Amino acid sequence: MPAYKRILLKLSGEALMGDDAFGINRATIVRMVREVQAVTKLGCEVAVVIGGGNIFRGMAGGAGGMDRATADYMGMLATVMNALALADTMRQEGMTARVMSAINIEQVVEPYVRPKALQYLEEGKVVIFAAGTGNPFFTTDTAAALRGAEIGAQIVLKATKVDGVYTADPNKDPQATRYTTIAFDEAIARNLQVMDATAFALCRDQRLPIKVFSINKPGALQRVVLGEDEGTLVHV
Numbered sequence: 001m002p003a004y005k006r007i008l009l010k011l012s013g014e015a016l017m018g019d020d021a022f023g024i025n026r027a028t029i030v031r032m033v034r035e036v037q038a039v040t041k042l043g044c045e046v047a048v049v050i051g052g053g054n055i056f057r058g059m060a061g062g063a064g065g066m067d068r069a070t071a072d073y074m075g076m077l078a079t080v081m082n083a084l085a086l087a088d089t090m091r092q093e094g095m096t097a098r099v100m101s102a103i104n105i106e107q108v109v110e111p112y113v114r115p116k117a118l119q120y121l122e123e124g125k126v127v128i129f130a131a132g133t134g135n136p137f138f139t140t141d142t143a144a145a146l147r148g149a150e151i152g153a154q155i156v157l158k159a160t161k162v163d164g165v166y167t168a169d170p171n172k173d174p175q176a177t178r179y180t181t182i183a184f185d186e187a188i189a190r191n192l193q194v195m196d197a198t199a200f201a202l203c204r205d206q207r208l209p210i211k212v213f214s215i216n217k218p219g220a221l222q223r224v225v226l227g228e229d230e231g232t233l234v235h236v
Contacts, residue, residue, distance in 0.1 A: 003227030006045040006121060008148035009036070010141065010158045013051035013082055015215050022054055024085050033089045035221045036126065040095065044225050045121040047151055048128045049144040050086060052078025072136035076103055079140060083130035084109065090126060097126040102134030102143070114150055121151065141199035149206045156208060157224060158195060159215035164232035165192055181233040194234055203234075210234040 015032070018025030040046055055078035056071075080101055087097040098120050100112040109130060110116075120127050132143040141158075148156045165187070168176040184204040187194055194200060194212060203210055213220050213231030223230040 002039070002042045002044045002225045004044060004154045004225055006151065006153050007039075007047070007225065008144055008151065008153040008156045009046060009048045009221070010144035010156060011048060011050050011086075011215065012140075012159070013053035013055060013078065014057075015051075015054075015159060015161075016082060016085070017054045022057060024054065024082070029085060029089050030093070031218075032215060033086065033093050033095070035215070035219075036090070037093055037095055038219075038222045039225050040124070040126065042222070042225060045124070046126045047117070047121060047147060047153065048083075048086065048126065049132075049140055049147055050079050050082045050128060050130065051140040052076070052082055054078075055081055069136035072132075072138075073103075076131040076134070079132060080105065080109060080130040083128045087126075087128055095126060096124070097128055099128045099130055102129070102131040117151060127151075139196050139199065141195040142202065145195070145199040145202040145206075145208065148208055149202065153208070156203060156210045157221070158210055158212045159221070160212055161214065161216060162212075163214035163217060163220070163230070165194055165212050165234070179232045180229060181235060184234060184236060187234055204236065207236045209236070 016024045016029050018028035052075045056075045083099045087099050090097040099109040101109045102112050104111050117127050129147045132140050164178040166176040166178050170176040211231050211233050213224050220230050
């Protein structure tokens with residue numbers, strides 16, 4: 001039995017690159033989709049917020065000196081591209097996914113409408129939220145916290161390259177140890193960069209726990225959903 005009935009999974013765009021310099025690595029996206037599929041088979045309702053760094057940072061050279069709002073809108077469009085790729089891969093794997101965009105591009109994807117998103121989740125469809133919050137100056141971390149709160153997710157799962165929150169950077173400090181659980185206030189006091197400050201404050205205020213785990217560990221997502229000791233739980 002899953003420990004969580006409804007989850008919000010935050011995937012970075014970079015997670016889709018695999019070992020490539022930018023773009024979407026086919027083997028990587030298929031592996032991630034299969035991880036999500038395993039969780040849906042447990043009866044867990046899954047919503048996804050996807051970043052766009054794999055596409056937008058590939059164009060970063062041309063973005064030098066660009067207006068921040070313009071650059072952010074470009075990044076939002078990159079997340080729509082990733083969401084479409086994710087949904088299509090899910091279709092090929094026999095899953096049903098719906099992409100909902102915070103920016104209206106109705107010829108391509110449907111707009112985000114909360115009641116419709118809730119209906120899709122209740123029907124067992126995976127809902128992929130694209131275009132962040134639809135506003136510049138907000139990250140996709142903040143979009144994950146916002147959508148997680150809106151859909152009544154029980155937890156936000158932040159998929160990263162490391163398997164949790166550590167006392168120090170584990171790549172630089174061999175003595176660094178992983179927190180199994182940590183309170184929001186302690187994470188703030190220790191200046192642990194779990195999510196950006198806006199997203200973190202929103203999760204804390206809504207009493208929405210965050211689990212940080214490695215998306216590169218096979219079966220890690222399923223272990224998290226089953227409530228096993230995987231990653232770091234940030235709680236009130």
